[in-house]
Amino acid sequence: MRTPTVVPATVTPVASMPERVTIYEVGPRDGLQNEKALVPTEVKAEFVRRLLAAGLPVVEATSFVHPRWVPQLADAAELMGLLGAAGRDCPVLVPNERGLDRALELGVRHIAIFGSATETFAQKNLNRSLDEQFAMFEPTVRRAREHGLDVRAYVSMCFGDPWEGPVPVAQVVEVGKRLFDLGASQLSLGDTIGVGTAGHVSALVRAFVEAGMGTDQLAMHFHDTYGQALANTYAALQSGITTYDASAGGLGGCPYAKSATGNLATEDLVWMLRGLGIETGVELEEVAAASVWMAGHLGRPSPSAVVRALAPASAGDAAGGAAQSGA
Structure with a gap:
């Protein structure tokens, strides 16, 4: 009897969907920042390298936040040093x-x-x-642009806030545009606690467009707390959004919002986009292998459904990675 093989998604394009999207990988930063056990810097660097090798066009490497607030990222400078020239093109x-x-x-x-x-x-x-946040960010963005740096602006709690409840669409648009107008090239709209639904996504994108922003200036950052991340992505695709934040293996959360669980898994996103015939340039199997490898270092399985489905093909890589590092 032959061993069963992984059946690929049947490609079925949908009218009005974009032909290609950009996946903005946030696993090494947003994915790892909430891990309680410190991940060795060398492991983080290898994780970034594997994700880049898998064809991800953008890999956000780390954050230069004060170590007191996010101890996991206290090694940011060391990490960037290990990445060398490749690291200079990784956002921080x-x-x-x-x-x-x-x-x-x-x-x-x-x-x-x-x-x-x-x-x-x-x-x-x-x-x-x-209001004070804009005064804090203004000199940072201005100086960054003066030095020729590209600037991206995230806006969190776009769909709901655990302390304030539902967030009015008009309020999100006002804050988002103010952040973007400081000098950013892209605005990423975050469903930080994962309460967004497809209709809400469509309404928010429509409101930003009506306020004068183009869909090419917007990105979506979904969390899968209520299992809605892919449905929300589908709605955003129908609205013309072509950049999506995702985290390899579904890693991540937010250290300041305990109800925020994992990000949209990169592998789950790629699987859906493959089925829609939308190009990403990302090698799904390689990203899944990188996620299994990192899961081996973290000591728990990946929450990504696609990684779990592909895990038998990638399990050996995880074991090998852990053995090589002595983890």
């Missing part, structure tokens, strides 16, 4: 001008800032009011 999150100074010293070419659509989360995450 910078919370303020001090973080920007560190990024500039290392020759980083792409940075991201991380704002909030709500007052409470701005206070908890940034120690600033909703």
Whole structure:
């Protein structure tokens, strides 16, 4: 009897869908930042290398946040040093001008800032009011652009806030446009606690477009807390969005919002896009193997459905990776 093989998704294009999308990989930063056990810097560097080798066009490497707030990323400078020239094209999150100074010293070419659509989360995450965050980010973005850096702006809590509840669409648009207008090239709209639904996604994108922003200036950042990340992605695709944040293996959460569970898994996203005939340039099997390898270091299986489905083909790689590092 022949051994069963993985049956690939049948490609069935859907009218009005984009022909190609960009996957913005956030696993090494957003995925690992909430891990309690410190991941060795060498393991993080290898994770980034494997993701780049899998064809992911953008891999966000780390954050220059103060180690007191996110101890997992205290090794940001060391990590970027290990990545060498390849690391200079990997975006890094910078919370303020001090973080920007560190990024500039290392020759980083792409940075991201991380704002909030709500007052409470701005206070908890940034120690600033909703309005004060713009004054904090303005010099950071201005100096970054003066040095020729590309700037991305995240806006969190776009669909709901665990302290304030539902967030009005108009409020998200106002905050998002203010962050973008500081000088960003792209605005990533975050469903930080994963409460968004497909209709809500469509309404939010429509509101941004009506406010004068193009769909090419927007990206979506979904969490899968309620299992809605792929449905929300489908709605965003129908709305013309062509950039999606995702985390290899579904790693991630938010250290300041305990109800935020894992990000949309890169593998789950690629599987769906393959079935729709949408190009990404990403090798699904290689990303899955990288996720299994990292899961071996973290000591638990990946939450990604696609990684679990492909795991028998990748399990050996995970074991090999753990053995080589002595983990």
